[in-house]
Amino acid sequence: MNALSITGEVLVFIGTFFYFLSTLGLIRMPDVYNRMQTSTKSATLGSLGVIIGTGLWAVGKGYSPAWIVQTVIVATFLLLTNPISAHTLIRAAYKTGIPMWAGSVVDKYDEHLKAKAQAEEPEEEGDEE
C-alpha cells in the first residue's frame, strides 16, 4: 500500500513543479497569447498531477478507494472545461485588439477576417475595427 502513497507524493510534486513553470512562463513570456500558452500547461499536467496524486496518496494511506475514482472524475471534468475557458479568453483578447508580440511570425486569422469582411459587404465599414 505504501508504494501507492509514494507514487501519489511524487505526482503531487511533479504537478507543483509544473505550476511553478507556468508561473515562471507567465512572467517571462512577452504577450498575452504566449502567456496563455504557459498557463494552460499548469491546468493540464499541473492540476492532473496534483489531483490524481492526492487520490493515489489517500488510497495508499488507507482511505477508501472511492478517493481515486472521484479524483479521476474531478480531473476529467477539469480537462473537459478548462480548454473552453482558455479558448474564450484568447479569442476575447484577439477580438478586443490586443496586439501580438513583435516577434510573431504569421497571423492567418487576421488575413481570414479581412478576406471575410471584404467578401461580405464592402459598403458597411466602420463597424469592424
Add this chain to the structure above:
Amino acid sequence: MGEASKLSRYLYTVIVLFVIWIMLTASLDPQELEFGFIASLIIAAFTYPIFTTAGLSNLHPKKVAYAIAYIPYFLWAMIVANLDVAYRVLHPKRPIRPGIVKCRTVLRTDTGKLSLANSITLTPGTITLDVDGDEYFVHWIWVPDEALTDNEEEHVKVSSANITKPFEKFLKVIFG
C-alpha cells in the same frame, strides 16, 4: 448522419448519467444505485434533446475502444508537449516563435470539432483561437520553418500535419 430516434437518445443519456453517478458515489450499495438510476431517468427526460443527437450509436464497441485508446495516446502527447513548453520557458534565450496558423480538419460533426479544438487547446503550445467551418485558427508557440511559406496550401498542409492530424485518426472514428 441523421438524428437518432428519441428513445435511443434518451437511453444513451440515461446510461451516461448513470455511469457518472456510479463513479461519483463510488459505491455499489443497492440503495445508492436505485436512487441514482431513478435520478438518471428523470434528469435524462429533461436533458436528452440538448445532450446528444447520435443516441445509442455512440456506444458502438469500435467507438468505445477508440475512445479508451485515445486517453493514453492523448496523455502522452500532452506530456511531450508540456516538456517542450517547459524547455522554452526555462531556456535563457526563450526560444519562441509564435504565430497564428491555419489548419484544416477532416472531421464533420460538431462534437468532433469541439473535441478536436479542446484537444488542441489542452496540448501546451497550441491554443485554438477560432473555428470557421473546417478551418482552425491556432496560436502556436513555435511555428516551424516549413509552415512559413507564402504558398497558402503548403502552409495549411504543414500546420495540419503537425497540429490536427495526430488527433484526427482517433476522433474521426469516435465522432465522425
